Amino acid sequence: SQTIHQWPATLVQPVGSPLSLECTVEGTSNPNLYWYRQAAGRGLQLLFYSVGIGQISSEVPQNLSASRPQDRQFILSSKKLLLSDSGFYLCAWSVGGHLIYGYTFGSGTRLTVV
Amino acid sequence: AQSVTQLDSQVPVFEEAPVELRCNYSSSVSVYLFWYVQYPNQGLQLLLKYLSGSTLVKGINGFEAEFNKSQTSFHLRKPSVHISDTAEYFCAVSENDMRFGAGTRLTVKP
Numbered sequence: 303s304q305t306i307h308q309w310p311a312t313l314v315q316p317v318g319s320p321l322s323l324e325c326t327v328e329g330t331s332n333p334n335l336y337w338y339r340q341a342a343g344r345g346l347q348l349l350f351y352s353v354g355i356g357q358i359s360s361e362v363p364q365n366l367s368a369s370r371p372q373d374r375q376f377i378l379s380s381k382k383l384l385l386s387d388s389g390f391y392l393c394a395w396s397v398g399g400h401l402i403y404g405y406t407f408g409s410g411t412r413l414t415v416v
Numbered sequence: 417a418q419s420v421t422q423l424d425s426q427v428p429v430f431e432e433a434p435v436e437l438r439c440n441y442s443s444s445v446s447v448y449l450f451w452y453v454q455y456p457n458q459g460l461q462l463l464l465k466y467l468s469g470s471t472l473v474k475g476i477n478g479f480e481a482e483f484n485k486s487q488t489s490f491h492l493r494k495p496s497v498h499i500s501d502t503a504e505y506f507c508a509v510s511e512n513d514m515r516f517g518a519g520t521r522l523t524v525k526p
Contacts, residue, residue, distance in 0.1 A: 308459075345518035346506065392459055401510035402467050404450050407459035 304329035308393045308408030315415055321366075321380040323411050325393030328374065333395040335376040336405065337368055340390040352376060353398060388415045418443035418509045422517035430525050431499055437492040437520045439507030449490040450508040451481055454519075460506060466490060477501070497524045 305328045315321060327333050337349040348361045350368035358368050365384050369377045376393060393408040423438040441447065448467050452460040464475025471483040481492045490507060502524045507517040 346516045351513075390457075394460075396514070401514060402448055402465075404448075404462055404465055404508070404510070405460075405514055407452075407461070409459045410457065412457060 304395075304406065306393065306395055306406055306408045308411060310411060311409065312412045313414070315383050315413065317385055317415055318382045321378070321383050321387070321413070323378040323391055323393075323413075325376045325378075325408055326374055327376075327395045330374070330395070330397070332373060332398050334398050335370060336394040336396075337376065337378050338392040338394065340392065342389070346392070350378070383415045385415050388413055418447055418511040418515050420507050420509050420515050420517040422505075422507050422520050424520050425518065426521045426523065428523045428525060429497055432496045434495050435493065435497050435501075435522065437505050437507075437522065439490045439492065439517060441488050441490065441507075441509045443488075443509060443511050445511060448510045449481075449483060450510070450514075451475065451479070451490070451492050452506045452508060452516075453477075454504040454506065456503075463492070463505075497522070499524050499526060 308325045335352045338346045339349055350358055350360055352358050352370045355370055366380050391411045394405040396405045397403045419442050421440045429435050450465045451463040453463050454460045463479050464473045464481055466473045466483045474480045479494050481490055483490050504519045504521050506519050509515050
């Protein structure tokens with residue numbers, strides 16, 4: 303069966319420090335991968351999505367970047383964190399080209415920038 | 417492009433009362449519709465989905481939703497809620513990609 307792993311679960315980082323969040327998927331090939339952010343009391347904001355290795359699309363301009371070095375690995379990064387980067391970050395995957403299956407989400411990372 | 421509107425940001429109800437969480441969508445073509453639930457500090461879990469066929473869809477935890485094409489709605493219902501149903505609920509529509517509503521926070525009071 304397919305599983306998605308996201309870590310760490312919680313993270314407290316000082317302003318100006320770097321960030322690396324990792325997401326891996328098991329049990330499937332060539333998934334579409336997504337990074338979402340939830341700010342407190344707000345809905346889901348799509349940050350990045352990827353349909354293949356090295357293919358990254360950004361939905362909004364921001365202080366973050368994403369990379370997909372392997373088929374089932376998706377990394378969210380920042381060189382220098384801002385206070386406004388605080389939030390709940392969710393990774394998700396879907397079967398490429400088959401939205402009838404919906405998305406499967408990871409358990410999320412709570413990032414607090416102090 | 418498709419969009420989703422969840423009409424209520426917060427819905428407080430008492431335990432064992434019925435609840436309806438409203439969702440309206442806009443799309444120019446046939447779409448797939450989903451409801452997800454998010455418990456505190458967790459990811460989203462799929463509750464149910466509508467792809468085609470019967471307009472009444474049953475999901476996990478006793479929830480169901482009804483697809484109404486003429487009203488472009490996909491409201492989520494449960495006849496009797498429990499304290500454990502307290503969570504954030506997201507409606508989503510997929511056309512070329514997945515679009516999520518802003519979420520409805522359901523709070524079940526004893």
